[in-house]
Amino acid sequence: MGENTNSKDLLKILQSLENDKLNAIEKIHVAVITNVNLRPIFDIYLKHFLLQSKIDAEISFLDFDDFFVRIYSQQSKLFHHEYDYILVLPNNYTFNDHLFRIPYQLEDKKLVNEIELVKQNLQLFLQTIRNESDAIILWHLFEMPVNPIVLTNSNINNAPYHIIKDLNYFIEYELTKRNNSFVIDTNTLFHRFGSDFMYDKRQWHLSQLPYSKGGCRELTRYIASYIRIFIGKAKKCLVLDCDDLLWGGIVGEEGISNVHLSPFYPGSFYYEFQQEVLNFYNRGILIALCSKNNEPDVIDMLQNHPHMLIKEYHLAAHEINWDDKASNITKIAKKLNISLDSIIFMDDTELEIHQVRKLLPEVRAIHMPREKPHLFKDKLLEEYDLSNHSLTTEDINRTKMYQEEEKRQNDRSLKSKESVEDYLKSLEMKVEISMASEMNISRVAQLTQKTNQFNLTTIRCTEDDVKALCNNEHYDVIVIKLEDRFGNLGVIGTSFIRYGDDTAEIEQFILSCRALGRSIEKILLAYIIKRVKSKGLKQIIGKYRVSPKNQQTSLFYQKNGFQKIDIEGNYTNFHCELSNYANLEQWRNWIECRSLI
Incomplete structure (x- = not known):
């Protein structure tokens, strides 16, 4: 789950930015239009996560309310720079205090008029940006209320939940009508990490900064993944260890009948992890195995365990032997003809992760603690760089194509x-x-x-x-x-x-x-x-x-x-x-x- 972040961590990141810039090979200019105070934490983290992919981002902050004033005053030039990406992050409560904080006090007619006015303003705002700039627009949807008060299927139309849901649908629809305009729905982050982790209510009242340091970290990591995908830095391959990750126990010692893997506890941790791996497989991510094991034992598990979801035909490659994992991951990359920086590697052994990080720094190596299998699925879902903006026929058939390529090479x-x-x-x-x-x-x-x-x-x-x-x-x-x-x-x-x-x-x-x-x-x-x-x-x-x-x-x-x-x-x-x-x-x-x- 999300990492708790303190001031020392933030200072360490800030100190590393200048050195990281020296290795950057892409430079982009990002405008952040917001009505809250996100500096300096937000931009430090966003720069940090982009620099991990050697992308140097120059970030400019523009005031949301000031932008509206300039639109209505019909100023001829709203942007003074050429931007590659425009992030729009409107905060609910500073956007319209009456509508988002005290909607129950509004009469029905006034509520309808208020919502309609907000939609007109949002539409004008979006169209003006699109007219003024060719940049890719990433629009952060309004955040759903932490305490909805009413049931989600209630017919109380002035409940904040219904108002925000309606406005978010409207924003999504308007974005689909315009070129290079995309939704960033961070409500999934708040659902996953919880409002106590994502928000800092004290900082909100002190400085109008709504998010905690950890919240800023997760939010910017999520946004950075969108930008990386556009630039061609998405991850392509998920390389997995086997024992104590895909199943509980060591198959070579305990046999396939004694390892933990089933829809029921304690095997359910591994079962749901495999389900999520296959969701990525079906979205075009290559799946490979890298395990220190006897190959016949693992193949027996893949073929014969009644609850094994991942099968041989799901695998683009596998290296199952007693060689070091850094060498085996290199072999997998060569076999698939992909770069090391397009690989995510997951293993339950901290020593293996440390070795891969040291020998193959391009590979994103993630430790999956064997004593916490209940977190495996969530840790996988936090790897936003495994996402695609769309799904093509080639994505669906990608593993099959790599298997056919292996036949060509053998031939x-x-x-x-x-x-x-x-x-x-x-x-x-x-x-x-x-x-x-x-x-x-x-x-x-x-x-x-x-x-x-x-x-x-x-x-x-x-x-x-x-x-x-x-x-x-x-x-x-x-x-x-x-x-x-x-x-x-x-x-x-x-x-x-x-x-x-x-x-x-x-x-x-x-x-x-x-x-x-x-x-x-x-x-x-x-x-x-x-x-x-x-x-x-x-x-x-x-x-x-x-x-x-x-x-x-x-x-x-x-x-x-x-x-x-x-x-x-x-x-x-x-x-x-x-x-x-x-x-x-x-x-x-x-x-x-x-x-x-």
Whole structure:
């Protein structure tokens, strides 16, 4: 559960911020619009949690009430800076004292009018922000009352519970109508940690700071996870120990019939933990096992225990042996072709956690005390970085795709004496190239957010960004799908093309790591050039922006007939005269292509 935080902890974090900034590789500007005093605790924690992912955030606080005054006075410029994210955190009681504190004193007609006025103001406020800025809006919903007084199904319409619920539904609806506008519902945090932990009533009366230090910590950790997901820093894989985590006891010593695992006490702790793990699995998170054990004992448990929920087919990888866990986690990352910083590791042994933290600092290693199995589920749910903004077909089938990839690798090992071309022919690959559609917009956005290796510009996009480009007559958003004899990999690449008078620019060129080494990138580039030629344009510009993980793509354009022409800010531009372009289409010998553009 949430950690109690004292002033020494906060001071330690504050002192570390400057050193942490030196390692930052992303810089963002965040505006916080609020009607309460959140400084300095809120911004210290928010900076701290973002810097853990090497994101340096400059945070500006704007007064909510002052913002309204400026809106009504029709000031021409409400924002004096360009922001990447705008957090809106209105506090119930300072927002409308009558409505949230003493609604029972209002007559029905006045109450209805008051609620309608609040909705009009919220609508105006949101629309003004959207008109003034392209930043991603994260709106913190009104917090539900700690003591609702009436039953939630009561027909007393002036109860604070009903008023806040109605306004929150209204805010959610208004956000869905606007691009890049999202809800942050922190009521789940207050439910999980409790109001005594989250609030500090003394500080509220002293300084209008509503939250305790621990409350600020959890709130900012939750908000930081949203931002990290947009930037492509979400976690992808949950690596789990087995004994005293997935079941109670040591299976190698006690046998599968004597460990604790069932829907009933004491096995229920582990049973509900496995249920929650599978919820993450069904949302596209990869599940792997890393256990010091005899592999046959664990496999026997997976296959034969009547209450074992996690099965072999749920696992993207497993390393069950007596090697050190840091080495095994490294093997898992290599096998899945993911970076270590996309892994969360959970173990009941503090020594193992300490070793992983020391040897693999990129991995988030979490100690799950074996004497407190009742907290396992909650500790898992507190890992907000395992969340997704949306669920795609590729998410649902992700583990299956990794299992198919393992079959490909095993097949490649058996055919190690074959040439690369002969092996690629044996895969019986088929690709389909088309324009992005409503069916795969979520996947396209996800590729921009999560792909780091073969991503030439690392520009992160939301679904709304992609939709806007799809509807822009000056852009093409192209997707490429792949399947072979082992399975369907779905949408594995995308490219955004912007058209000028006689020149096209490749603003995005992305390929999933699962499709590397097959010449798929050459196919996509060839069809882009064919598309640009069909529009009568004479030249094309490819853009490249270096990042910590995409250096392998730095020569991509030069290897495919482009010439480096200049450097523009963080971007290197490569140029190709289409009349001189000669694509060497060896890939046609081993890939069947279908173009819908």
